[in-house]
Amino acid sequence: MTPKYRYLLIYGDGGHANALREIIGHHTITICGDEWKTSRHLSDKIVIGVGLVREHPKRTVLFNGMKEKGYSFPNVIHKSAQIEDSAKLGVGVQVFANAVISSNVVIGDNCIINSGAIISHDCVLGDNVHAAPGGVLGGDVVIGRDTLLGIGCTILPGIKICKNSFIRIGENVIANI
């Protein structure tokens, strides 16, 4: 369950931001463009509602800039997501419907685990990783920071993927990258 925040800012007004609004389930304050630079008096809690693949680097830049300004980043977690107690999540993590985060997984800051994505036991995801809908990671996978895992991709157990990687839609990863 997502904790209830008063005065929660959401950056962005596209489909990803709207999906987050619906998960949060109460009124939020929408900001766009450079407004976050001057909106900290409205709230110090912010959710980055930018999800598209082509906007991925933007998420990292925004997170770093907002962190410097003193914002904090609540996690937004769909009520149907399955997250084991032993999993450790960073800040600003977004977990969508029916996603699975299994035992002893570590998820970095500012990650998106999108609808139905499966992160098996003992995986480690760096900061700013976006696991798109329906991707499946076997156990003990390590994903470097700022990496995009495309829709429905699959990754063999034990694989390591370096930072700034881009796994394509439906790609089956069977060797380290």
Place this chain on the structure above:
Amino acid sequence: MTPKYRYLLIYGDGGHANALREIIGHHTITICGDEWKTSRHLSDKIVIGVGLVREHPKRTVLFNGMKEKGYSFPNVIHKSAQIEDSAKLGVGVQVFANAVISSNVVIGDNCIINSGAIISHDCVLGDNVHAAPGGVLGGDVVIGRDTLLGIGCTILPGIKICKNSFIRIGENVIANI
């Protein structure tokens, strides 16, 4: 949750029809063949229990004929399906276990969203679309009517697929069709 109907007809006696019966969870009246043409005195509510890919055109023909006869088409929704409040569903829609229908999605009449299929935010599905188990649509995808999305297929965000299309099992769609 599926609303409770007395005197609900189910057309078909194969595996798909049985799966629907189990979701509905109470007694129903099974009809086959051309019986629907003369069974309206038993009930005016009917569920089309034909799911196989090769029977897909049959679903559309049945729906149109039954509609003309004055039947109405209750939605059948598995208790574990995740459907956001902002999503709009037509009539005669069947949503199976662990399927996800995200925010602002529009689903036409007589569609099947099968087990574990994921329909991301802002997708629009025309009438009589069958999303087979485990398929994953990115955000803002548009699917034309009478289209079959095969098991485990993936579709990039923003893609448009025209009516009467057939996406194969495991196919990754990265351009408009």
Place this chain on the structure above:
Amino acid sequence: MTPKYRYLLIYGDGGHANALREIIGHHTITICGDEWKTSRHLSDKIVIGVGLVREHPKRTVLFNGMKEKGYSFPNVIHKSAQIEDSAKLGVGVQVFANAVISSNVVIGDNCIINSGAIISHDCVLGDNVHAAPGGVLGGDVVIGRDTLLGIGCTILPGIKICKNSFIRIGENVIANI
């Protein structure tokens, strides 16, 4: 829900065994190597916590040996798994988060239905089958014993796969094997 057992043995101390421990949710006794041959005085209930693909034959050998020693094999089922009432499960079956087992499915002994795997209506799985995370079986599929279904594989409705088969990660099976 997993029934509560006192004195439940778990064989193995890797990631798969830990994931099972977390599903079971109370203290268990860990044994490794050949300890099961002499541990029956501790408990007669045992869970085989070996999941890796390369260790698959080991699961069958262990199960047969333990059965001969008189152990029984409780099923371990994640609270989010969707299993229809009409499905029949053998003993020693492990079902992980958000897995789907649809109507009239038959699952043999010592099977693993891993996270998010979908077993559609009327499928029959022999003993010792491991359906890895995110795999999707259409309806009426028959899987022979000791078979591995790789991560994210897809199988057309009605397909038959013979015993001791190995379906690769992301493989799309469209003909009998």
